[in-house]
Amino acid sequence: MTLWKETEGRKQETMKKIFLTFVLCLVWTGCAWAHGDISKLPNAAQIMQYRLVLYMTPEDPAPRNGLAMALYRTNKLEEAEGELRYILERDPRNFDALDGLGIVLISTERYEDALDYLKKAVDINELDVMAHVHLSVLYEKMKQPEKAKKELKKAKSLATGTDELEKIDREFELVGGE
Numbered sequence: 001m002t003l004w005k006e007t008e009g010r011k012q013e014t015m016k017k018i019f020l021t022f023v024l025c026l027v028w029t030g031c032a033w034a035h036g037d038i039s040k041l042p043n044a045a046q047i048m049q050y051r052l053v054l055y056m057t058p059e060d061p062a063p064r065n066g067l068a069m070a071l072y073r074t075n076k077l078e079e080a081e082g083e084l085r086y087i088l089e090r091d092p093r094n095f096d097a098l099d100g101l102g103i104v105l106i107s108t109e110r111y112e113d114a115l116d117y118l119k120k121a122v123d124i125n126e127l128d129v130m131a132h133v134h135l136s137v138l139y140e141k142m143k144q145p146e147k148a149k150k151e152l153k154k155a156k157s158l159a160t161g162t163d164e165l166e167k168i169d170r171e172f173e174l175v176g177g178e
Helices: 002-035 043-056 061-073 077-090 095-107 111-124 129-141 145-158 162-175
Strands: none
Touching: 043 061, 061 077, 061 095, 077 095, 095 111, 095 129, 095 162, 111 129, 129 145, 129 162, 145 162
């Protein structure tokens, strides 16, 4: 009798997982269809959506990076750091994770560690505007105004239009620039 109950229990658990996966797929595709881009959803919805995607593709770094940034924007810094470190354990040269971890570490006031990660990110892609913005904020926090100005000037020189210049200002404020 117990073997039968165990088998039934496993069947029910499997059916629940299949059903949940089906529902998650419907929700995810519905939101993706309706919104086109997870990053345009509110942060709480982004967190849910990225977790759903990671449930289906746990080793994909792109949604994990997206999740980390949504966690960062909701001030869940330890969780964000954990997600980014997870990526970097598997791919130490992942630009997005290096840059993201740099800004998380700025928020936790671990400036020297942040500098290491942001420098690695810039070494990988020295033409990324936002990495220079993040370095500018970091240098400002480290009380190095000349370096901060130099990085902000570099970011603005890399900007390709007024939209990107406005994005620099928004990012500067988001990351905590003064």
